Amino acid sequence: MSDVVGPQNDPTVAEADSRWMRRALAHACRGLGRTTPNPVVGACVVTADGVVVGDGAHERAGGPHAEIFAIEAAGARAGGGTLYSTLEPCSHIGRTGPCTDRIIAAGIRRGVAAMEDPYPLVSGRGFAILRDHGIAVTVGVGREEAVRLNQPFLTAVRERRPFVILKAATSLDSRMAAAAGERTQLTSAAADRHAHYVRAQVDAIAIGSGTLLVDDPLLTARHVYRERPLTRVIFDRRLRTPPDARIFSTLPAGPVIIVTSRHAQSAQRDRSDALERAGATVLALDEPTMTAALPALAGLDVQSLVLEGGPGVHRAAWDAGVVDYVQLYIAPVAVCGSHGGVAGTDAPSVVLGPESMLASLVEQRVRMLGPDVLIEGYVHRPH
DSSP: OOOOOOOTTOHHHHHHHHHHHHHHHHHHGGGTTTOTTSOOOEEEEEOTTSOEEEEEEOOSTTSOOHHHHHHHHHGGGGTTOEEEESSOOOOSOSSSOOHHHHHHHTTOOEEEESSOOOSTTTTTHHHHHHHHTTOEEEEOTTHHHHHHHTHHHHHHHHHSSOEEEEEEEEOTTSBSSSSTTOOOOOSOHHHHHHHHHHHTTSSEEEEEHHHHHHHOOOOOOOSSOOOSOOEEEEEOTTOOOOTTOGGGGGGGGOOEEEEEEHHHHHHTHHHHHHHHHHTEEEEEESSOOHHHHHHHHHTTTOOEEEEEEOHHHHHHHHHHTOOOEEEEEEOSOOOTTTTSSSTTTTOOBOTTOHHHHHTTOEEEEEEEETTEEEEEEESSOOO
16 A cells, blocks of 8 residues: 555545554564663654665664664665654754754655654654654654553653552452461462563562562562563661572672661661672662652663562552552462461451452453463553
């Protein structure tokens, strides 16, 4: 089908735009988990007679942008063609030069973008420059999917904090463990593999000190390939983390940040120093609340964070209104009464209970992972 420039309400043009933008979005996915603090972006160049002559993706921060890869692949054939990009082309000098300069020099006659870049140094300027040089610009094709792909980047730019995924595993009776302080394996190997796949795509994992003391986890991404270091965050108001915790044996996998209070650090200076000698970065805040800690983590290039537990950390994030996405793994077992006592009186339950949490999710999805069920969705509609 020919991609002919015409009125935006021309169904032939609209159909071609949607088709080529889907291609650009598919290429954008190549950057997931690899581009922070930059967004994930895909692009393609299509000639006037509907031939794809260049594809590109932004694959890592500091490297060429998607538009540059696509234009370089197209070469002289880019002249007179249409550039499809999942995000507004940049117009400023960062670690790379402005994409708008290369687009103009390549002789592109039309640009189609999924959405405007809210980053203050771009934010409509890229489109304005292209239009000033006689390039027709269409914005909004494939916007919803582009927004979903870049929720971490958009949240960091707009709200100055990471995009937070609350992840919990529960039994059929909504319990996260057989008893308080007891390590309990609930989910299957299939669910665990999916959880590690998610770890491979985010910037950080976070747990509370209670979970660390009970589980002594490694918090690494296993069974999957991860290109960048994975930041591990421990919310530890009272500075209870032991310097010999197993997580410090995994420092080559990524930094360990302990979020605590200035008071705890001052009162336990020897413990703080020992943790730093073990390899931790101690982030001491006046009040180590979620609303204070998350912007501080964003300042360390953490744009996406999986909050893995436990219940107290989950509740603090939920009550603070900073949870953006929920992933609830439900195992087909009942924990209450499993030890022969009163049914689950001291077994911790998932934050707010699954019914109240799940009822409010947007774009909810349900799927099987082996014997387990994964229910996930946005807390607020992506925008």
